[in-house]
Amino acid sequence: MDVSESKTLANSKPAALRWRLWVDGCGGFLILPGERWTIGGAGPAGTSDVRIHSDLARIAGTLSRREDSYFWEFADAARPAELVLSGHPLSMTGSASLIFRHPSPLSRSAVLTLMPPHRFAGHVDEVILADETLLMGATADCHIKVAHLGSEKVVITRRGDRWLGKVVGDPELSELTVGQRMELGDVVMTLEEA
Template sequence: MDVSESIPLANSKPAARSWRLWVDGCGGFLILSGDRWTIGGAGPAGNSDVQVHSDLPRIAGTLSRRDDGYFWEIADATRPAELVLSGRPLSIPGSASLIFRHPSPLSHSAVLTLKPPHRFDGHVDGVILAAETLLMGSAADCHINVAHLGSEKVVMTRRGDRWMGKVVGETELSELTVGQRMEVGTVEMTLEKA
């Protein structure tokens, strides 16, 4: 039996909540919580969770996190949801190439990036599908690549609607105040509601 057929897509989990994270020297990221997100074209009538400036329909499909995997289902629903592999593009209609990455087996969070010339709405460089933690650093297992960190890593964790951050190896978490520029280790960032 196909794994994607054994787990229904419909669920009663809350809708995604979103933030924008601006990391100095690195870029901007849309952070989405939840376990199910719609992906579609950007525009005045666009209402998908992840909006792409391209030839995508308003709702191209749904990406969902179930157990230890991510599944993609095209909006026309003529075929079952497919397991998404890290480093591979989603099979979306149109010319955009949306790359999925699940960089760390220690976190259920994943990252979506686009190949140029397409871009995400909101002037962000990537979309983070946030679970319990995010990792920033220069290593391949990080959700946000901050090249100037060297061997230092910063972890962000969510507690309800609050985000906390610390340098890996330290014990004290600092709350990231929405709308205020913060410094965690040598990383300067601003978190805002999207």
């Protein structure tokens, strides 16, 4: 290994495991890649992937993706895993109501929406359990609802530790630079490591 290679390795950092996406006029989204996520309370000792300001235990349970289906498992493991259906709440213990949505059969990504008065830690509006592709637009098959888009849609895709996006129909993908405000069609957004 030469000097330039060793400097590159020394300056490189591991890929982010969590992102926040801020979409102007729409809200903030926590994006979590993977196949398995813990859900729990947002107290000072909270260590779960999805943290909720509520009466939940530090880890209430785990949501996992197996092929095209999602399953909820309580932390105590005394009960069997439950298949989670799109549009239904997770059967968590406590006062928080967390709605699961799998909007598009063309993407394995899903969305978690928390019903008021509870809120997610990190000031985000929804949590996206990301596979490789996310769709933004005004229609029901979109992961991120952007009402002002009309019929236009934006697709965001992950390749390794990079996020790329384009307006559906455009030939070229543009890289979303972390920390930089970016426009894709009528969508203005900023991607951050969380």
